[in-house]
Amino acid sequence: MRSESIKSPLLQLQKVRKIFPGVLALDDVDFSARRGEIHAIMGENGAGKSTLIKVLTGAYPRDGGRMMLDGAEIAPRSPQEAQRLGISTVYQEVNLIPSLSVAENIFLGRQPTRWGRIDWRQIRRRAQAALERLDLSIDVGRQLSSYSIAIQQMVAIARAIDISARLLILDEPTSSLDANEVQRLFAVMRKLRDEGMAIIFVSHFLDQIYAITDRITVLRNGRLIGEYPTSQLSRQDLIARMMGRELADLDVQLQQEESGQRDSHQSISMRDIIGRGIIPSPGTRGEGHGGGFLSTPNQSSAPSPALPRSTGGGSEMPSPILRARSLGRSGSIQPFDLEIGAGEVIGLAGLLGSGRSEMARLLFGIDVADSGDIEIGGRKRVFRQPRQAIALGLAFCPEDRKTSGIIPELSIRENIVLALQARGGLFKSLSRARQDEIASGYIKALGIATPSAEQSIGNLSGGNQQKAILARWLAADPRLLILDEPTRGIDVGAKAEIQKLVLSLCRQGTAIVFISSELEEVVRVSDRVLVLRDRALVGQLRGAAISEQAIMQTIAQERPAEVAR
Amino acid sequence: MKRLRLDQRHVPLAATLVVCVLLYVLTGLQYPSFFSPLVLADLFSDNARLDIAALGSTFVILSGGIDLSVASVMALATMFMATAVERFHLHPAIAIVLTLFVGCGVGYLNGALIHFFDLPPFLVTLATLFLARGCCFLISMSPVAAESPFFQSFGEAGLHLGTITLHLGTIVFAGVAIVCIYAAHLTRFGRTVYAMGGNEQAARLMGLAVGKTKVLVYVFGGLAAALAGIMAMANIPSGDPLNYLGQELDVIAAVVIGGTVLTGGVGYLAGTVLGVLILGIMQDFITFGNRDAAWTQITTGLLLFVFVAMQTVLGRWKPGQRQKLWTRRTSTQSIGITS
Numbered sequence: 087m088r089s090e091s092i093k094s095p096l097l098q099l100q101k102v103r104k105i106f107p108g109v110l111a112l113d114d115v116d117f118s119a120r121r122g123e124i125h126a127i128m129g130e131n132g133a134g135k136s137t138l139i140k141v142l143t144g145a146y147p148r149d150g151g152r153m154m155l156d157g158a159e160i161a162p163r164s165p166q167e168a169q170r171l172g173i174s175t176v177y178q179e180v181n182l183i184p185s186l187s188v189a190e191n192i193f194l195g196r197q198p199t200r201w202g203r204i205d206w207r208q209i210r211r212r213a214q215a216a217l218e219r220l221d222l223s224i225d226v227g228r229q230l231s232s233y234s235i236a237i238q239q240m241v242a243i244a245r246a247i248d249i250s251a252r253l254l255i256l257d258e259p260t261s262s263l264d265a266n267e268v269q270r271l272f273a274v275m276r277k278l279r280d281e282g283m284a285i286i287f288v289s290h291f292l293d294q295i296y297a298i299t300d301r302i303t304v305l306r307n308g309r310l311i312g313e314y315p316t317s318q319l320s321r322q323d324l325i326a327r328m329m330g331r332e333l334a335d336l337d338v339q340l341q342q343e344e345s346g347q348r349d350s351h352q353s354i355s356m357r358d359i360i361g362r363g364i365i366p367s368p369g370t371r372g373e374g375h376g377g378g379f380l381s382t383p384n385q386s387s388a389p390s391p392a393l394p395r396s397t398g399g400g401s402e403m404p405s406p407i408l409r410a411r412s413l414g415r416s417g418s419i420q421p422f423d424l425e426i427g428a429g430e431v432i433g434l435a436g437l438l439g440s441g442r443s444e445m446a447r448l449l450f451g452i453d454v455a456d457s458g459d460i461e462i463g464g465r466k467r468v469f470r471q472p473r474q475a476i477a478l479g480l481a482f483c484p485e486d487r488k489t490s491g492i493i494p495e496l497s498i499r500e501n502i503v504l505a506l507q508a509r510g511g512l513f514k515s516l517s518r519a520r521q522d523e524i525a526s527g528y529i530k531a532l533g534i535a536t537p538s539a540e541q542s543i544g545n546l547s548g549g550n551q552q553k554a555i556l557a558r559w560l561a562a563d564p565r566l567l568i569l570d571e572p573t574r575g576i577d578v579g580a581k582a583e584i585q586k587l588v589l590s591l592c593r594q595g596t597a598i599v600f601i602s603s604e605l606e607e608v609v610r611v612s613d614r615v616l617v618l619r620d621r622a623l624v625g626q627l628r629g630a631a632i633s634e635q636a637i638m639q640t641i642a643q644e645r646p647a648e649v650a651r
Numbered sequence: 652m653k654r655l656r657l658d659q660r661h662v663p664l665a666a667t668l669v670v671c672v673l674l675y676v677l678t679g680l681q682y683p684s685f686f687s688p689l690v691l692a693d694l695f696s697d698n699a700r701l702d703i704a705a706l707g708s709t710f711v712i713l714s715g716g717i718d719l720s721v722a723s724v725m726a727l728a729t730m731f732m733a734t735a736v737e738r739f740h741l742h743p744a745i746a747i748v749l750t751l752f753v754g755c756g757v758g759y760l761n762g763a764l765i766h767f768f769d770l771p772p773f774l775v776t777l778a779t780l781f782l783a784r785g786c787c788f789l790i791s792m793s794p795v796a797a798e799s800p801f802f803q804s805f806g807e808a809g810l811h812l813g814t815i816t817l818h819l820g821t822i823v824f825a826g827v828a829i830v831c832i833y834a835a836h837l838t839r840f841g842r843t844v845y846a847m848g849g850n851e852q853a854a855r856l857m858g859l860a861v862g863k864t865k866v867l868v869y870v871f872g873g874l875a876a877a878l879a880g881i882m883a884m885a886n887i888p889s890g891d892p893l894n895y896l897g898q899e900l901d902v903i904a905a906v907v908i909g910g911t912v913l914t915g916g917v918g919y920l921a922g923t924v925l926g927v928l929i930l931g932i933m934q935d936f937i938t939f940g941n942r943d944a945a946w947t948q949i950t951t952g953l954l955l956f957v958f959v960a961m962q963t964v965l966g967r968w969k970p971g972q973r974q975k976l977w978t979r980r981t982s983t984q985s986i987g988i989t990s
C-alpha cells in the first residue's frame with residue numbers, strides 16, 4: 087500500500103534526559119519517528135510519555151541529549167518554536183481557551199489576516215471545514231466551554247491537524263471520545279500518514295494501539311525498554327514490557343490476591359481481566375472482533391458477568407439508601423425512578439448525550455431538579471447545592487478532573503484527605519499521622535507514581551492525578567459514591583486495582599453509581615445497569631442479564647434506525 | 652437564517668450599555684440642561700484622562716494581570732512634563748515624547764519583573780506605585796505650574812463644530828479607543844491577550860507568544876497612563892506630586908463596571924469606555940444637584956456590587972443545553988458512550 091521508501095526517520099532523539107526534583111522522568115531515552123508511520127509511545131502512568139513529548143516540543147527544558155528533525159539539530163525553547171519547526175501537538179489535557187469561541191481556538195496564533203487585520207469570516211469558514219474533516223458540525227461561534235469535553239477534545243485535534251505539520255503528536259487524544267469519534271480520527275490519521283506525515287500517538291487503549299500504529303516504543307520508569315513493530319509485538323509481551331513483569335508472574339500474583347481476599351469460586355486470571363474489560367476488547371473500541379490473542383469474548387468467560395460479592399444473591403433488594411421518584415429536569419433529563427440499595431453498584435450506560443452525567447448531577451444537587459423528589463433515610467430531600475448532598479453522605483467524583491477535581495498547589499496527601507476532612511467540619515482536623523497513613527495507603531494501592539506524598543499534585547502525570555482524585559472519594563467513605571469516568575487515562579494495571587477497590591468499598595456497604603464509556607467495565611462491576619437514551623431512562627438490566635450485548639440491544643430497541651444510520 | 656441571539660459573552664457589555672443609557676436619560680430628565688450637546692461634549696473631555704488610562708488597564712486586566720501603578724504614573728507624567736518645559740525649557744513636543752518614554756519605561760519594568768521573574772502582578776505594580784509616586788516627590792515636593800503658552804493652546808485646541816467644541820482630549824481619547832478596539836479584536840496581539848487571560852498555561856502550549864505579549868501589555872498600560880497624564884495637562888496645566896492619589900482604583904472600577912472580568916480573558920474595550928461614562932454621568936448627577944461628594948463614592952461602590960454580582964450570576968448561567976450536534980454515522984456495532 088504505502089511505499090517503504092518514504093519511511094525514513096524524520097525525528098531522532100538521542101539520550102534525552104529530564105530531571106524533576108526527586109524524579110528522573112527521562113533517563114537517556116532514544117526515540118525516532120519516521121515519515122509515513124504512526125508511532126505509539128506506551129507505558130504505565132508516570133512512565134514519562136508526556137514528559138518526552140513536552141521536552142520534544144520545548145514545553146519543558148531538557149537536561150541532556152540531542153534532538154534531530156530531518157537531519158538538522160533542533161532545540162525548541164517553547165511550543166511556539168516547535169510549532170514553527172513543523173511540530174503540531176495535542177497535549178494530554180484539553181489545552182484550549184475555554185472562554186474563547188471554538189473557531190478562534192482552532193486558529194489562535196495563526197490567524198489568517200487581510201490587510202493586516204484578522205479575517206474573522208475566513209476563520210469561521212476554515213474552522214468549520216477543519217471540524218468537518220472529523221465529521222463534526224457544531225456552531226463554531228459559540229464559546230468552547232459550552233461544549234462537552236469530548237467535543238473540546240475533537241476541537242483540539244482539529245486544531246492540531248489543521249496546522250499542516252511534518253510531525254503530529256497526539257497525547258491521549260481519545261480518552262473522552264466514543265467509538266465513532268475514534269474511528270473518524272483514525273481515518274484522518276491514516277490519510278495524513280499516507281501523505282508522509284509522522285504521527286506520534288499515546289493511548290492506554292490497547293485496541294486503538296493495535297488498530298492504528300505501525301511501531302511501538304515502550305517506556306518504563308523514564309527508561310527506554312525498546313522499539314518494536316506493532317505487528318511483531320503481542321499484547322501479552324507489550325503488557326509485560328510496560329509493567330516490567332512477566333505476564334505469568336502477574337497471573338499467579340493476582341490469583342493469590344484474589345483467593346486471599348475473596349471467597350470466590352471464580353478466581354480471576356490475567357487473561358480474564360484482559361478479556362473482560364480492564365483491557366478493552368475490540369468490541370467497543372478500535373476495530374472489529376477477533377484477531378487479538380487476548381480478546382476473549384466477554385460472554386463466554388462468565389456465567390454471571392458481575393463479580394460475585396458477599397452482598398447476597400442479588401435478587402433480594404437491600405434496604406434502599408436513596409430513592410428518587412420521577413426526578414427530572416427539563417432540557418436535561420426526563421423524570422426517572424431510581425432505588426439504590428446499600429452495597430449496590432449501579433452502572434449507567436448510554437450513547438453520547440444520553441443523559442448519564444445529567445442524571446448524576448441531579449442526584450448530587452449540582453443541577454436542581456424541577457420535578458420529583460429524592461428520599462434518603464426515609465425522608466424527602468430537595469438538593470439545591472452539592473453541600474446538602476455531601477452532608478447526607480453522598481460523594482461525586484466528576485468527569486472533568488482538571489477544572490473540578492484537583493487543587494494543583496496542594497500536595498497529594500492534602501488532596502486525598504480533602505473530602506474526608508471536609509466531612510469532619512471546619513474545625514475538626516485529622517491527625518497528621520492518620521493523614522499520612524491514608525495517603526500512603528492509597529498511593530500504594532493505586533500505584534500512584536510519585537517520589538513522596540508531599541509532592542504537589544499538579545506535578546503528577548495525568549493518569550496519576552486521576553488516581554489521586556479517585557483516592558479522595560474512596561477515602562471519604564461515603565454512603566453513595568458517584569463515579570463519572572473514574573478510569574479515564576488510567577493504565578492497564580491500575581484499572582484492575584480501581585475496580586477491585588470499588589468492589590471492596592461496596593462490600594462494606596457503600597452504594598456506587600458507576601459511569602464509564604467502556605462497556606466492559608460497566609458490565610464487570612455492576613449489579614444493575616441503567617440504560618439511558620435521549621435523556622431518558624429506557625431500561626434496566628440485572629444480575630445475569632447484564633452483558634454488553636444486552637446493553638446495546640436496550641439502547642437500540644425501538645430506535646434501530648437512529649443507531650444504524 | 653441569522654439568529655438574533657445574545658451571546659453569553661455579550662451579556663455583560665449589553666448590561667453596561669443599558670445602565671449607561673438609563674443613567675443618562677434619568678439624569679437628563681432630572682436636569683434637562685444635561686441633554687445639551689455642550690454638556691455631552693464636556694462629559695467626554697472631562698473623562699478623557701480616566702478613559703485613556705482605563706483603556707490601557709483593560710488590556711492588563713484582560714491578560715489576567717492588574718496594574719496598580721496607573722495613577723502614580725499619571726502623576727509622574729504631569730510632574731515630568733511640567734518640569735521639563737518649565738525648568739529645562741524643553742520644547743513641549745520633545746517633552747511629550749520623553750514623557751511617553753517614561754511611561755513605557757515604568758510599564759516595561761512592571762512587565763519584565765512579572766514575566767522574567769514570574770512575580771505576581773499585584774505586588775510588582777504595588778511596588779511601582781510607590782516608586783513612581785516617590786519619583787514625583789523627588790522631582791518636586793510642591794506643585795510645578797506650567798505657564799508656557801503651549802499649555803494654554805493645549806487646553807484650547809480642539810475641533811469646533813458649530814457651538815460645540817471637541818476638545819483635544821476627546822479627540823485623542825477617541826483615537827486611542829479606536830486603536831485599542833482594533834488591536835483587541837483584529838490583531839494577533841489582542842487575541843493573545845484574551846487567550847492568556849483565559850488560560851495562560853494553555854496559551855503557552857498552543858504556541859502563543861505569551862511572554863512577549865505580557866511585557867507589551869504592561870508597556871502599553873504605562874504608555875496609556877503617561878498619555879492620560881499629558882492630556883490632563885490640557886485641563887490643569889501643572890504638575891502636582893499629590894495628583895490622582897488613589898485613582899488606580901477608579902480605573903479598576905471603571906474596567907469592572909465595563910464588564911471586564913477581573914480574572915481576565917473576558918471583556919470588551921468598548922465596555923470600559925461605557926464604564927468611565929457611567930462613572931462620569933454619576934459624578935455629573937451629583938454635582939448638578941449640589942449633592943454631597945460622599946455620594947459619588949457610595950454610588951460607585953453600589954454600582955460595583957451590582958456589576959460584580961451580575962457577572963457572577965452570568966458566569967454560572969449556561970445557555971439551555973442544546974445537543975444534536977453530531978452528524979452521526981453509526982454502525983449498529985459502535986456504541987459510543989459519553990454523556
Ligand SMILES: Nc1ncnc2c1ncn2[C@@H]1O[C@H](COP(=O)(O)OP(=O)(O)OP(=O)(O)O)[C@@H](O)[C@H]1O
Nearest residue numbers: 106111131132133134135136137545546547548549
Ligand atoms: N512538572 C512536574 N514536576 C515534577 N514532576 C513531574 C512533573 N511532570 C511530570 N512529573 C513526573 O514525571 C514522571 C513522568 O510523568 P509523565 O507525565 O511523563 O507520565 P505519563 O507517562 O505521561 O503518564 P500518564 O499515562 O499518567 O499520562 C511522573 O513521575 C511525574 O510525577
Ligand SMILES: [Mg+2]
Nearest residue numbers: 136178547548
Ligand atoms: Mg501523560
